[in-house]
Amino acid sequence: MWTAITLWAVIGAGVVAFAIGAAQAIQSGASPWPWIAAIPGLYLGSLFVFVAGYFALAWTRRSPRPAYAKLTWPRALRLFRREYLAIAGSAPRMMGYRATTRDPPPAPAADPILLLHGVLCNGGVWRSLKRRLRKAGLGPIYAPSYGPPLASIDLFADQIAARIERILAATGAKQVSIVAHSMGGLVARAYVRKYGGDKVRRVITIGTPHQGSVHAWLFPGTSLGQLRPGNPWLDALPEPDGGSPPFVSVWSWHDSMVAPQTSARLRHGRNVEIVGVGHNALLTDPEVAQKVIAELRHQ
Numbered sequence: 001m002w003t004a005i006t007l008w009a010v011i012g013a014g015v016v017a018f019a020i021g022a023a024q025a026i027q028s029g030a031s032p033w034p035w036i037a038a039i040p041g042l043y044l045g046s047l048f049v050f051v052a053g054y055f056a057l058a059w060t061r062r063s064p065r066p067a068y069a070k071l072t073w074p075r076a077l078r079l080f081r082r083e084y085l086a087i088a089g090s091a092p093r094m095m096g097y098r099a100t101t102r103d104p105p106p107a108p109a110a111d112p113i114l115l116l117h118g119v120l121c122n123g124g125v126w127r128s129l130k131r132r133l134r135k136a137g138l139g140p141i142y143a144p145s146y147g148p149p150l151a152s153i154d155l156f157a158d159q160i161a162a163r164i165e166r167i168l169a170a171t172g173a174k175q176v177s178i179v180a181h182s183m184g185g186l187v188a189r190a191y192v193r194k195y196g197g198d199k200v201r202r203v204i205t206i207g208t209p210h211q212g213s214v215h216a217w218l219f220p221g222t223s224l225g226q227l228r229p230g231n232p233w234l235d236a237l238p239e240p241d242g243g244s245p246p247f248v249s250v251w252s253w254h255d256s257m258v259a260p261q262t263s264a265r266l267r268h269g270r271n272v273e274i275v276g277v278g279h280n281a282l283l284t285d286p287e288v289a290q291k292v293i294a295e296l297r298h299q
Contacts, residue, residue: 044088051084054215054257055278061214061259069253069275079254082285083278090125090280097124097145104140109171111201113296114164115143118182118207119223122147125181125283132289138296142167142176146187150221153183153233157190164191164199175201175245177296181283182207182257183227185249189237192245200245204295207255207282210239211263229263240269248295250288252277 026032071079093100101123113133115126122145130141146159167176178200180188185208192200209216212229226233240247250272251264257279258264265271272295277285 058259063260063262082281086280093124106170116180116184128284197245213258
């Protein structure tokens with residue numbers, strides 16, 4: 001809710017300010033066509049600067065890469081383009097998240113799936129992966145939003161604990177499977193620390209900064225502070241020890257918002273690496289989806 005409200009407010013204020021400026025200029029005799037052409041240009045241009053900035057930071061703080069993970073220039077440009085398109089489409093998805101994140105109706109189910117989004121996001125980011133999971137015959141699928149975005153990850157874990165109880169009651173299942181993107185993986189770990197893992201079948205994290213990311217220094221807030229490398233909260237968070245529930249980390253050598261990239265690897269648990277996919281594009285990438293599906297089907 002908070003992320004959607006913020007996006008509507010920021011974009012709405014920008015649209016109003018732009019419309020006032022355009023109306024005044026046109027009334028003074030200016031041609032309307034440059035103003036019309038500027039509408040997509042301002043949105044896409046500002047996103048380009050944003051994406052280029054966090055790619056630059058990810059590059060300067062990158063992990064040393066093996067030879068097979070080094071990209072040619074055409075592959076690097078494809079990496080940037082796919083991440084840019086993923087970001088460009090994420091704002092509309094998050095603004096209209098209520099239309100795509102409704103809970104399925106109560107019905108018996110053996111293995112419900114709970115999707116946990118990352119920081120400054122909401123359940124709308126899961127639209128592409130949800131479609132692929134449903135096509136694979138998995139679910140029912142739940143994609144809640146939690147917050148407020150800058151609050152503590154421990155608060156998010158409490159909210160997820162309540163949601164897990166409701167899912168189990170609605171389906172009659174004994175456990176849920178969790179798929180988590182970015183900070184969502186730390187929410188899952190915080191939940192297991194406080195509530196135990198008896199009600200979780202497995203946890204699959206996607207691009208989660210298990211050892212933190214330097215990008216978290218770019219924003220304020222408690223949750224962002226907890227994502228910073230060396231933060232006491234993060235250092236005190238127990239890593240999965242190979243017991244229950246099992247953890248799998250799907251991570252990318254070219255993650256553009258987790259740097260160094262190897263901080264997305266688990267010290268204990270299984271790691272599945274991806275090459276040439278940025279942080280947000282992990283949620284729309286077909287290879288990632290297939291790996292997640294394979295892990296969900298794994299007994």
